[in-house]
Amino acid sequence: MLDVNNIQKFSHLPLKIKFGLTVYPWKDCKPTSCAELSKPLSECKIAIVSSAGLYIKGVQEKFDYNVKGGDYSYRIIPNDVNMELLYDSHRSQTFDHTGIRNNPSTGLPIPQLTELVNDGFIGSLNHDHISLMGAITAPGRFIKRSIQPIIEMLLADKVDVVLFVPV
DSSP states (O other), X not given: OOOGGGSOOSTTSOHHHHHHHHHSOOOOOOOSOOOOOSSOGGGOEEEEXXXXXXXXXXXXXXXXXXXXXXXXXXXXXXXXXXXXXXXXXXXXXXXXXXXXXXXXXXXXXXXXXXXXXXXXXXXEXXXXXXXXXXXXXXXXXXXXXXXXXXXXXXXXXXXXXEEEEOO
């Protein structure tokens, strides 16, 4: 069992990163309301939205580290993607990228959800999922330019549940 009291928090980070995290304008993401499912999870279509900054190497552009305030674009990742082609281009230095680079499904859990579909726990997976860049310190452009097309895609695909995977 994981002992949360022994997880390294900020002590291992360089001073510059520690300072950045102390002055970062954290947002309160607590939902003001939640929707209830109108059908059992075993009948629902699920899509993933991940802030892992994953892209398909050789097919998609990686996320741009040089965009001031953070790259507000997103990548559409097909459900049948070869997980070995997913690469991490997350700009944050506040976490160890080794795990996600060795196993991209930790940031985009398509194989794990496929197993839940096969077990009958969830109904189906959407044909596409969304990967975006976390560590967006200026979210205005992301909200204005990316949120609406993502929502329209999910609605058009008749997605019932979105699994948000923060990285």
